[in-house]
Amino acid sequence: MRKVRDSFLSRFDIPNLGRLGIPVVLLVALFAACAEKTPDPWRDLPGRNAYVFHCGACHGKRGLGSKNLFPPLAGSPWANGPVDVPIRVVLQGLEGELTVNGEDYMNIMPGLGKRLKDSEVAEILTFVRSAFGNQSGPVTAADVARVRAETKDRKRMWKVPQLEPMLKGTGE
Ligand code: HEC
Numbered sequence: 176m177r178k179v180r181d182s183f184l185s186r187f188d189i190p191n192l193g194r195l196g197i198p199v200v201l202l203v204a205l206f207a208a209c210a211e212k213t214p215d216p217w218r219d220l221p222g223r224n225a226y227v228f229h230c231g232a233c234h235g236k237r238g239l240g241s242k243n244l245f246p247p248l249a250g251s252p253w254a255n256g257p258v259d260v261p262i263r264v265v266l267q268g269l270e271g272e273l274t275v276n277g278e279d280y281m282n283i284m285p286g287l288g289k290r291l292k293d294s295e296v297a298e299i300l301t302f303v304r305s306a307f308g309n310q311s312g313p314v315t316a317a318d319v320a321r322v323r324a325e326t327k328d329r330k331r332m333w334k335v336p337q338l339e340p341m342l343k344g345t346g347e
Contacts, residue, residue, distance in 0.1 A: 215306075222302030225295055229287060230303075238307035244282060246275040249307035256342045258300070258314045262322040263341075265296050268332035286332060293319040 215237060217223060227236055233245040240247040248254040253275065254261050266288035273280045291299070293316040304311035 217302070217306035220302055220306060222298040223306070226299050226302050226306075229291065229295075229299060233284070238303065238309075240275075242278060243280060246273060246278070246280050247307075248303050249309065251275050252342060253338075254300075254303050255309055255311040257344065258312075258318050259322055260338055260342050261300050261303070262296060262314065262319055263326060263333055263338060265291070265300065266319075266323060267326060267329050269335070269338075270332040271334045273335050283332065288323065293317075293323065 230248075234240050234248050235245070238248040246253075253264065264284065266286055268284045268286035270283045271281065273282075287296075296319045297314045297316040300314040303309065304314065
């Protein structure tokens with residue numbers, strides 16, 4: 176058996192592909208195939224389906240966004256910062272130059288406030304803040320109702336400089 180394998184391997188000019196080589200190559204391939212098919216670990220969290228439906232097309236199922244087009248929610252200070260910031264972004268939208276995790280964006284996110292109820296925004300943002308490796312506190316429907324009331328006269332999307340002070344904790 177050993178001989179057969181040796182002579183089989185010797186047909187390929189691969190150095191150091193000894194006894195371990197093939198099992199290791201197979202394991203790596205198997206691991207890669209599984210990682211691709213493994214459901215996201217946060218799949219069963221509440222809000223996951225609403226997230227995929229309302230946000231997933233742009234921000235991705237795994238919250239990674241798309242380079243220079245759609246910013247990531249994974250590890251984003253905008254998603255994880257004071258709840259008033261992501262609530263405003265979801266209710267009224269965001270436009271213009273933006274840098275998230277060192278990458279630049281210059282795009283438009285339309286507001287979803289008319290389409291989503293307070294409880295839906297709360298559930299989706301609570302999901303976002305606890306999935307994708309994020310570990311930030313929940314958002315309640317009462318938070319959303321308060322911000323909705325505070326911003327009821329706001330008809331346009333937010334611009335980054337308007338929300339940045341709030342993000343850094345120096346705003347209202
Ligand atoms: C049509 C595409 C689209 C949809 C749908 C969308 N977004 Fe966005 N989102 C964007 C874009 C584009 C930006 C950046 C805008 C800019 O460049 O100023 C953004 C920015 C953000 C930000 C701030 C930046 C960051 O990466 O953290 C948050 C938070 C956010 N979106 C959350 C959400 C949530 C939650 C939903 C679903 C309720 C959602 N978005 C739906 C396109 C979208």
